[in-house]
Amino acid sequence: MNITVTHKLAKRLMEAEGEALSGQRLADEFNISRTAVWKHIKELEEEGYSIESIKKRGYILKNVPDTLEPTIIQPLLKTSKIGKVMEYVESCPSTQILAHKLAQEGTADGTVVLTEKQTEGRGRLARKWDSAPRKGIWMSVILRPDVVPQKAPQFTLVAAVAVVRAIEEVTALKPEIKWPNDILLNGKKCTGILTELQSDADGIQALIIGIGMNVNQVLEDFSPEVQDIAASLKMASGQEVNRQELVRSLLFHLEQYTNLYIEQGFGLLKVMWEGYSSTIGRSVRARMAKETLEGIAEGITDDGVLQLRTPDGKLHGIYSADIEMKN
Structure with missing residues (x-):
């Protein structure tokens, strides 16, 4: 720019x-x-x-105007790497699509893609994501960490901790994390995180972390089919939230926790993640591609795998599933 x-x-x-x-x-x-x-x-x-x-x-x-343009975000940014390169567009199909293209073209580690409106926003399992114009934060962050591909899923958990810390810092709300990638307010989803990978025989070439955050929507901004399960920071707090301040806080915490993870491993971040979790200790139903299990979510492993104990006493490692709370 x-x-x-x-x-x-x-x-x-x-x-x-x-x-x-x-x-x-x-x-x-x-x-x-x-x-x-x-x-x-x-x-x-x-x-x-x-x-x-x-x-x-x-x-x-x-x-300043209510926009996520780099000229407004970057001057007060407190990161050393993430966000130093920013790509901003008024509208795009998806920041993930644009970020994948930029990553393949060799853009810098820490590049951030921001838009005011997504026309084809998506979440996990190719689900549609409502992206109301100028009401949320629709963003992708490109990282190039020197880690093995098996470590990629943990970055979703690292990003989740960064998101809840930013929300706490800017709004004083108390969000929770629903395994693996949803941020909840009062049991309703306000943020989704989607981590995708570009890799080859040499390892990870790029991690692309997509973050969609509902910030200043009111109920009518959501489609009728998700109004019962979706929330925004404004709906939860009763106040308009500064999106620029939220982006800066989120990028700062994402950089801090990414560095912590790369330097010291997942141990401390795992404790933080579990402290924010709405899943741990709860009775849940885990719907997977080939089976559905019910039991108590006991915690996550150092690889971010959910530990589910079924009534027969067996402990199951859940790598990917839709989680439904039972109580």
Whole structure:
């Protein structure tokens, strides 16, 4: 994405965090005239930025437009790698599709794909995912970790911990994780995570983690068939949520926990994951391709496999299933 002088100026105003910046100071920093500064400020206002001009003090950024454009997300991003490269489109079939293409073309480790609207959003098992425009976070993150392909499924669990930490941090809500990839609020799904793999004989070439988060939807934004099971952060909190702040928090935690996992393994993250789990200790029904099992979910292994104990006392490892809570 081409960063213009106008958006570099926006970045500078964001970094000032409410401090007034004089037109002369900005002119000196950007090596342009004060008239040019004024013109760039007007351009930003036309884009939806709210900028106050105070005589003899300068410009103060009051609000930014509700968009996930990199020019707004990146200036306050606190990561060292994830999100340093961002691809943003107003609309696309799916960020996963776009991310796969970028990964094959060699895009950098940590590249993030963001959109305001998905026309063919999807979850696990090719299920359709409602992606209301400008109401949620529709995002894919491309990682290139030096791990064996068998470790790929654990990144879904790592991402789940990052998601709940970000939601807690920004909204003070208390989300739960339903194994393996759903984030729940009051028992209803607000976020789905889809991890896909590009690999060859040499190992993992790219991990593509898709995250779909319902943020500011109201009930009517969801199709009738999912209204009983879907939730948004706004519906749970009663307040509009800042999507930009949420993206920054999510990417920060994803980077922190990904690094922790690569450096120290899954042990500490497993404890964190189980602490947020709505599944562990519950009676569940696990529907798999060839059989359905019922029992108590006792925990997950270091590989992220769900441990299900059936009434006959046997412990089963569940690698992939639809989980239904029974109590």
